[in-house]
Amino acid sequence: DTEVTQTPKHLVMGMTNKKSLKCEQHMGHRAMYWYKQKAKKPPELMFVYSYEKLSINESVPSRFSPECPNSSLLNLHLHALQPEDSALYLCASSQVVALSYNEQFFGPGTRLTVL
Amino acid sequence: GDSVTQMEGPVTLSEEAFLTINCTYTATGYPSLFWYVQYPGEGLQLLLKATKADDKGSNKGFEATYRKETTSFHLEKGSVQVSDSAVYFCALRTNFGNEKLTFGTGTRLTIIP
Numbered sequence: 001d002t003e004v005t006q007t008p009k010h011l012v013m014g015m016t017n018k019k020s021l022k023c024e025q026h027m028g029h030r031a032m033y034w035y036k037q038k039a040k041k042p043p044e045l046m047f048v049y050s051y052e053k054l055s056i057n058e059s060v061p062s063r064f065s066p067e068c069p070n071s072s073l074l075n076l077h078l079h080a081l082q083p084e085d086s087a088l089y090l091c092a093s094s095q096v097v098a099l100s101y102n103e104q105f106f107g108p109g110t111r112l113t114v115l
Numbered sequence: 116g117d118s119v120t121q122m123e124g125p126v127t128l129s130e131e132a133f134l135t136i137n138c139t140y141t142a143t144g145y146p147s148l149f150w151y152v153q154y155p156g157e158g159l160q161l162l163l164k165a166t167k168a169d170d171k172g173s174n175k176g177f178e179a180t181y182r183k184e185t186t187s188f189h190l191e192k193g194s195v196q197v198s199d200s201a202v203y204f205c206a207l208r209t210n211f212g213n214e215k216l217t218f219g220t221g222t223r224l225t226i227i228p
Binding site: 004006040041042043045048056090092103104105106107108109 | 149151157158159160161164204215216218219220221223
């Protein structure tokens, strides 16, 4: 299984809502990532988890809260988002983090719209 | 810091044309280099990679050679198809425990029949 799955595929939420994005992989990868991608732009790294511990937070606002319950699952909890947070949210995973040649496998993304 | 410069798009080609998308990089140390492809409405897929100088990555008819002397990793394909229409991202990742992928801005490719 070389797949990263993400749910939901699409999400529309109001600025006062609380929602969560889910990501799952069964490749035995111990690094997992959240990216945000705006239209016609490359993905921007938000968070990195290494061995289920948060290792990188790219100064992301606290209205985004990541969680890694186990080595296969990664969640992104959303609360009080702004319309400018509307984007495609991509999850990725890779093998041992410190080796540069280990490619990241990306999921299909969740298209988020904040009204 | 690390950076990737990609050819500005969009690029429009006829089917069976030769494709080159230029990519140059700046990095400390010895990066690994990647080309990712993103089809409309989808996530990114790894197209090919090269991990050291003079390595050639290849997949689905696409090729790219890691050129340390020119700090380049240009993507080429001899005969493109309509199904190759997508956005292509060049990216690098360095050693030293750096988990970050540094992406280029992406090149949108459209192939017309």
